[in-house]
Amino acid sequence: xxxVEQSPPDLILQExxxxxxxxxxxxxxxxxxxxxxxxxxxxxxxFYIPSGTKQNxxxxxxxxxxERYSLLYISSSQTTDSGVYFCAVGGGSNxxxxxxxxxxxxxxx
Amino acid sequence: xxxxTQTPRYLIKTRGxxxxxxxxxxxxxxxxxxxQQTPGxxxxxLFEYFSETQRNKGNFPGRFSxxxxxxxxxxxxxxTLELGDSALYLCASSLGLGWREQYFGPGTxxxxx
Numbered sequence: 395x396x397x398v399e400q401s402p403p404d405l406i407l408q409e410x411x412x413x414x415x416x417x418x419x420x421x422x423x424x425x426x427x428x429x430x431x432x433x434x435x436x437x438x439x440x441f442y443i444p445s446g447t448k449q450n451x452x453x454x455x456x457x458x459x460x461e462r463y464s465l466l467y468i469s470s471s472q473t474t475d476s477g478v479y480f481c482a483v484g485g486g487s488n489x490x491x492x493x494x495x496x497x498x499x500x501x502x503x
Numbered sequence: 504x505x506x507x508t509q510t511p512r513y514l515i516k517t518r519g520x521x522x523x524x525x526x527x528x529x530x531x532x533x534x535x536x537x538x539q540q541t542p543g544x545x546x547x548x549l550f551e552y553f554s555e556t557q558r559n560k561g562n563f564p565g566r567f568s569x570x571x572x573x574x575x576x577x578x579x580x581x582x583t584l585e586l587g588d589s590a591l592y593l594c595a596s597s598l599g600l601g602w603r604e605q606y607f608g609p610g611t612x613x614x615x616x
Contacts, residue, residue, distance in 0.1 A: 425603040488558060490536070490551060491605060
C-alpha cells in the first residue's frame with residue numbers, strides 16, 4: 395500500500411513565526427487531505443489538495459503530485475494553531491485514506 | 504448542514520464484552536469509513552461502506568465488523584473486546600461516486616478494562 399511520511403515529527407515555534415510541514419508519499423494519489431486534530435480528537439479539514447496550490451487565510455498548501463510530496467504552510471502562527479497536523483492520502487478506486495504519523499506543532503506565546 | 508455525528512462519545516467496557524458504535528454521515532453523503540486511532544499504531548483504516556455494501560476492509564481481525572443502512576447511517580461492532588481495542592474510533596463521510604473529500608466526526612473514545 396501507499397506509504398506516507400511526515401516531517402518534522404515535532405515543531406516548536408514562537409507566536410508569529412512561520413512554518414512548513416512536509417508530507418511525502420510513495421505512489422500516485424487521487425486524494426490528499428491535510429487535517430488538524432483538536433485536543434478532543436476531532437480531525438478538522440484544512441485542505442483537500444490532490445494537486446496544485448490552495449490558500450485559506452494564514453494557511454496554504456501545495457501538492458506536487460509528480461514528485462509525490464505536499465507542503466502545508468502556516469504563517470504568523472498563533473497559540474491556537476497548536477496540535478497535531480496529519481496528511482492523509484488515497485489512491486486507486488477505493489476511498490481508503492492512509493495517514494502519516496503527524497507533526498506535533500507547539501506554538502508558544 | 505450538520506456534520507458527521509457519532510454516538511456514544513465515550514464508552515467503558517470490560518474484556519470479553521461486545522460494543523456497537525454508531526455514525527450518521529453528513530446529509531447526502533453515501534460513503535462512510537471507519538478508522539481506529541491508538542498512540543502506538545496511529546490512524547488505521549477499518550472499513551468503508553457505500554450504498555450498504557462494504558467496498559474495502561483494513562487489516563483487522565474478524566471481531567471488527569460493520570454495516571450500513573439504507574439511510575447511509577453506519578454501525579461498527581467489536582466482539583470479544585480486548586485491552587488493545589482501547590482507542591479513538593473515528594467515522595468519516597464523503598459524497599462518494601468520485602467525490603473523495605472526507606469529513607470526520609468527533610469520534611468515540613472506547614476504553615476496555
